[in-house]
Amino acid sequence: xxxxxxxxxxxxxxxxxxxxxxxxxxxxxxxxxxxxxxxxxxxxxxxxxxxxxxxxxxxxxxxxxxxxxxxxxxxxxxxxxxxxxxxxxxxxxxxxxxxxxxxxxxxxxxxxxxxxxxxxxxxxxxxxxxxxxxxxxxxxxxxxxxxxxxxxxxxxxxxxxxxxxxxxxxxxxxxxxxxxxxxxxxxxxxxxxxxxxxxxxxxxxxxxxxxxxxxxxxxxxxxxxxxxxxxxxxxxxxxxxxxxxxxxxxxxxxxxxxxxxxxxxxxxxxxxxxxxxxxxxxxxxxxxxxxxxxxxxxxxxxxxxxxxxxxxxxx
Numbered sequence: 001x002x003x004x005x006x007x008x009x010x011x012x013x014x015x016x017x018x019x020x021x022x023x024x025x026x027x028x029x030x031x032x033x034x035x036x037x038x039x040x041x042x043x044x045x046x047x048x049x050x051x052x053x054x055x056x057x058x059x060x061x062x063x064x065x066x067x068x069x070x071x072x073x074x075x076x077x078x079x080x081x082x083x084x085x086x087x088x089x090x091x092x093x094x095x096x097x098x099x100x101x102x103x104x105x106x107x108x109x110x111x112x113x114x115x116x117x118x119x120x121x122x123x124x125x126x127x128x129x130x131x132x133x134x135x136x137x138x139x140x141x142x143x144x145x146x147x148x149x150x151x152x153x154x155x156x157x158x159x160x161x162x163x164x165x166x167x168x169x170x171x172x173x174x175x176x177x178x179x180x181x182x183x184x185x186x187x188x189x190x191x192x193x194x195x196x197x198x199x200x201x202x203x204x205x206x207x208x209x210x211x212x213x214x215x216x217x218x219x220x221x222x223x224x225x226x227x228x229x230x231x232x233x234x235x236x237x238x239x240x241x242x243x244x245x246x247x248x249x250x251x252x253x254x255x256x257x258x259x260x261x262x263x264x265x266x267x268x269x270x271x272x273x274x275x276x277x278x279x280x281x282x283x284x285x286x287x288x289x290x291x292x293x294x295x296x297x298x299x300x301x302x303x304x305x306x307x308x309x310x311x312x313x314x315x
Contacts, residue, residue, distance in 0.1 A: 034058035037285025048075030057296035067134035119152035124171030152184035157193025176211035188216030190250030201237035208241035231271035254287035
């Protein structure tokens with residue numbers, strides 16, 4: 001079994017859930033996940049945020065604010081505005097988005113362009129929330145996960161969504177029922193999401209026992225009180241429950257200096273993380289590309305980072 005940074009385009013396109021889990025486990029903490037917002041203009045004109053993140057060393061690309069009712073990634077397809085009237089241009093773009101969103105192979109196309117594993121955030125918001133239906137974790141959207149061809153889902157909460165431990169647990173159970181052995185399930189919080197942070201290791205064990213393949217915690221130094229020692233204890237509990245562990249930067253520190261990124265990456269690795277996640281709060285919906293690369297270099301060195309970057313253009 002190859003390690004994740006050794007996988008070429010064909011390997012990624014043919015890898016199933018069981019092999020992906022095994023591949024991450026065998027990579028010994030050297031898996032890099034980058035989260036990108038795809039509902040806004042991309043950082044680099046003419047290139048989508050997922051493409052930029054992949055080019056700078058990410059193995060796994062998580063789409064944030066992906067709308068299952070209108071599947072679309074800004075920057076993936078070239079749009080030519082016809083005419084000089086801005087209002088006409090907006091109308092044309094709306095039609096362009098709706099047309100592209102009808103393609104059931106849209107995510108498979110993105111995955112083929114990237115040569116990376118592609119996942120999506122799903123929000124198990126509480127009852128009564130006015131959160132957009134296309135972004136929620138529900139049965140309809142989980143079925144669309146299978147239909148569109150995602151490799152994994154991340155059950156979590158964006159800021160101020162009110163996602164709780166209870167809604168995450170229910171979301172895991174529903175995802176297991178629908179996704180089964182086909183899609184990897186990641187669950188947890190990277191920040192409070194409008195509620196409390198999770199400090200109790202038993203909660204994380206509950207996530208794993210409910211069926212999460214990967215349990216997510218805040219990376220050391222990203223939320224109050226989360227140091228390397230607490231992260232290590234939480235990760236030990238996750239591993240004992242049979243799941244992989246992911247540490248996540250979701251508190252805008254993905255836009256900090258390279259030194260901060262390197263420190264967080266090394267603390268995560270020393271705590272035992274299998275996946276290190278860099279968030280999307282840099283500029284225009286993604287971390288500074290140099291920070292993605294710096295995190296990768298810190299966790300696995302230049303040799304494997306450059307190999308991963310090179311595979312972004314090889315099929």
